[in-house]
Amino acid sequence: MTVTAPEASPLTVVTNLKTPRQPVPASDGSDYLKTIPGFSQIRNGGTNGDPVFRGMFGSRLRILTNNSDMPGACPARMDAPSSYISPENFDVLTLVKGPETVLWGPGNSAGTLRFDRLPPQFDKPGIKGSVSLLAASSRRYDENADVSLGSEKGYIRLTGNKSRSSDYQDGNGDRVPSRWDKWNADVAVGWTPDKDTLLELTAGKGDGEARYAGRGMDGSQFKRESLGMRFEKSSIGDVFDKFEASAYYNYANHIMDNYSLRSPSGPSMGGMGPMDMGSSLGMASMDMPDASSMHMSGPMAMQLDRRTVGGRMMGTWLWQGVQLQSGADMQLNTHRSKKNRGWVKDARFHDYGVFSELTWYATTQNKVIGGARLDRAIVDNEASNGKDSRSDTLPAGFVRIEHTLLDIPLMMYAGVGYTERFPDYWELFSPTYGPGGSASAFDNVKTEKTTQLDIGAQYSGERFTGWVSAWLGRVNDYILFRYDSANVYISQADNVNAMTMGGETGFSYQLTDHWKTDASLAYSWAENTADNKPLPQIPPLEARLGLNWESGNWSSGGLMRLVSSQHRIAENEGNVVGKDFERSSGFAIFSANVTYKATQNVKLSAGIDNLFDTAYSEHLNLAGNSAFGYSANTPVNEPGRTWWVKANVTF
Template identity: 25%
Template sequence: MGYRLRPLAAAVAVLFSGAVAPQFAAAEGAEAKPTVLDDVVVSADKLQPVPVSNTVSPSSIEQMRPATSDTASLLRNIPGVSTYGAGGVSSLPVIRGLADDRIRIKVDGMDLIASCPNHMNPPLSYIDPTNVGTLRVYSGITPVSVGGDSIAGTIIADTLAPIFAAPGQDYLATGQIGGFYRSNGNAWGANIAATAATENISVTYTGSSARADNYKAGGNFKTTTATGRVGHTLPLDEVGSTAYESLNQMLSFAVKGGNHLVEAKFGFQHIPEQLYPNQRMDMLDNEQKTFNLRYLGQFDWGLFEARAYYERVDPHYMDFGPDKRFWYGAASGGPMAGNGAPCSPISANCAAGMPMYTKSSNTGVTVKADVNLDAQNLIRVGGLYQHYTLDDWWPPSGAAMWPGTFDNINDGSRDRLGLFGEWESRLNAQWLTLLGARYERVTTDAGNVRGYDPTTNGMGMMVNDQKKDAAAFNAQDRERTDNNWDLTALARYTPDANSDIEFGVARKVRSPNLYERYTWSTWSMAAVMNNLVGDGNGYFGNINLKPEQAHTVSATWDLHAADRRSELRITPYYTRVTDYIDAIRCPVGASCTPANRTTTNEFVVLQYANQSAVLYGIDVSGRILLASTGVGDFGLTGSLAYTHGKNLDTDDGLYNIMPLNGKLALTHTLGGWNGAVEVVASAAKDDVSDVRNEIKTAGYGLTNLRGSYTWKQVRVDLGVDNLFDKFYSLPLGGAYTGQGSTMMLNGIPWGIAVPGMGRSIYTGVTFKF
């Protein structure tokens, strides 16, 4: 039976429904404001803009850094936001049931794109938690000035703002150095930041590294120790393919003069290894280089910002990692062998892995102006251009991957051209409104493809239809142009100093990504390598996919004390998506058999298809100051989130919808000490996507401890996640494919969900200078 969430839900409801109101008048003092380091960045608005983004506070970022190397996980305390399980630094964010490319993610103003058939290098994986300065989330109804080509919302991650010497100070040298250790998985890492600056020039270097071995669950979750590699086994409680190593560096230059600022940033990331417990492949090399140039100027009429950037990912390399079978073919023992024996030479009977390469380039330009018409009216206008190219190819490795190169996506391109206009107006002391429209033209294309052997479709048990599928794909006109319109209307009513009501409607549109449109092979062995969601199934694309169109209505009731040390936010929402990109059991092709269309307990091959969907739910969050005493301040924080997703065409559940979940924490602060005891709980996930044979998960409750102490320039963090070492399955972790003969569609067991981490003790130390 699933863990029942009612005690947590009741606690949150009782806590914030009755106890928060008296605190509005009684709370004293104000929360510390962040220091403004840059006098060129000026905001003319005295009130919060519409809508208010959910911002991860600097103190929360500092608290979570020692416990994670995954920037997306820093969003875990925002209600309605969760993450798909993936690699150790690369989980995929979800906003109210909509994930990955349905969210616009900007990193230092750059629209980054995952360049991988398994989305192993998503945008937030390119910024280390130790280098995050600000992290904001716009959920659902997003201003057109920060939205575009997305239907779920927008995540904005920025590195720290440049630091300059104070007026009259000749020279400034500052920085910090830190490190962490986590017991489960033997994870450790270090980071450094150093700045040299005058009043007008600033130079900053940041660097970080993180690495970990496989982690252990809170108990045994599988029935075999075999990995597919001779002489290598894994304990029954060890989650295979969860190790990683990541290296990040950035060099930043900034110059300011008067009301003008110019920044240039050069970034480099190298991930030598990031293994995946819910994908058939592992990422064994990934290099990203970025150049990012920004101008910001303040004028009498308002602000102007312009940015140009270039990103290159090359190489991105995947193959079977150390916990998965590497040798295939008759000479290695055949498909039924538990372990693949090494063989040679590489031939039709001997395969050495299945190498897969990707390279991409991403060039973008954005401009934006905030024009103050008068004291009550602000106009925002702007535009963007983005040119993205992608090549995805698989060199021959023997056996069925022979004798030539397989073109997964050849000469792929995706171009965006966007324009927006937005009007924010203060009607009177109580009413603030925002209206906006955005147009985007998205053009995609891809070149001709071929299979490993373009002369045959295979035979017998090895039918693969490579020749047939490639010919059908190549015969089509593959260029597609989408003309997308976003519209947003929002209003906020402020009846008094302790409450706000915000409500609105929006239309948002997203065009398909290149993998959804242009992957072409119905062969199961190729299809399972094209999987963006980690469910163990195989996927291939659909050139005729239409853009997704989402219509959302939501409202937020915000009750708060003047200093916001006590507050309650309640947000119900409803979204209907036309041409939602879901999946169907493939109708025609090498793997589209009667068994594939009907099985309920195996992995299957699917094709992307437009259907209709609805998502609705509610987010609740709040905090309350319980007492200010001689031994510190005591408070409670809590959140509750519920989302329901349904395919209206098939009456099926949508994939990977986070079930009812919540958090409740007792906090304590005293001087430099900050500590908390936290309970995290989730209901069972039993409303699943049947077309995908999605795996159900049981409910659970976990207890976490965390604390930090800051003394002068030194900060020490210490915590325990999953204090009682409970076993649980990740509701959004996907299917466990972390060991064994993962190349074959059903060469590994179906029905095992990726488990969460068992008890982990962590510590971190930071020294500022």
């Protein structure tokens, strides 16, 4: 059982997404990420939280699926990119911390996340795959299937899942509005004429609904459509070794309303049907953070969509002791809202980038990696009368040294990176005002510039493995949201300077042939140096302690999660999803699991999360909505004692 995330190196985390985990298997990408040290999420109920890494949120953390990008459509990120991801439909998760790579798009100051499906391998015609069933508290049921048919010359892979749950109860026994129902289905067709060539076509769909204790509206539609193509050719020549190219189309169609999954507060407006929220400027803020005091005047709905088209190509060249990866990528996405029964375009984003990353194996002990990229970003404000446009050229680069000792199995690294991030849709179009109270965030929010030092070390012994990674960053023109304390619907996007620092560390130790222990610790600290106050939305110190036992076909594990209080807050400041509204208390949560391998292909597992039924809430949280009986600035509690059982069959 995985209780803390495995590490490929202190800088890069690689996780097998098919491996069982605790707590209860994830309902979306963000839920899975919180098992990796340094990750947290802005919570608002049961599912579709927004991931935060090292206290950094939004487009500072790029999330890719099979090399494709899928930004959501909601102006308050109800449909964050991670909400469209079912982790068990993918094979491998790779995280690169900080601005320490340039291969995967611009502005990735916090890190780069990639959810990937690997092409199935066949040495003879056949079928392989896995099927799993999950049942848990709160009438949660999940079904997952991943089946591949193929031979040496090609394959067809089908993946699908369905996940649903009712409202959960917190540790006090109170019901928390949090139910969801979602599904995804994808197909991949691959042609492999030889072991060095791959051509793959993919298509997928998904949809769902979710209600939120911490929002003024619920998500009644999360429709996804995806198309993709990739080509890879390896072992081309002595120097030019590999060429890869991919293209994708992703479409998100999102509806939020206050009547499908809850009863709207107040009378309807003269017996009329649902009000078109998009018909009035400012109505988008109805789902902004801390809407606990909101009283809607009747049924309301808002429909938005976003089409994203992109692609990349990259070549790999090899010389003696040197590897060069170089290429180009692009993305075009268009955002619309439905008004008066018709679609109206409000934003159009373009990005064109070139990049190169070079690895020099200087000696058997030393490796030097460096990279640079240059992007041209253009955005059109289609909603303005004059159709404003703005553009910028964004540089990025890094250099890192990795050193391995000969006498002991210890690797150390130090790297410095710089990246410039163009403001995203939510920072340009969601705020009421721009910096200094200016009338337009679109015209006045500056690009964000991050310079960061990353250092780390990893020891890999026979019984003991330990790692540590740390960072120190300077962010010029950090994009910060300020909220009006008297009117929650009024927000201002501002630029401030910031200092960030912190780190993660962990170890695992094989106590005996049957017992193993592991632990991790993560801490983030950030300061708004322009105002000499804390930066908002920074998670507190968190530790995880695990103990695992394995013998024959049986294994079991226990997990203790310890989270400190957080007193460093910036009241009424945050991001487009959440803001700091009160200090938070610390808590300790205990969980346990057991697994039985019935046959070589059948595995049964069960677990209990929050064993002692503790009532607690996360620091990164939305205030509960008054429509569900929450008073102002009351955080949403997490689930109480939760049991789950899972059966997994591989073939």
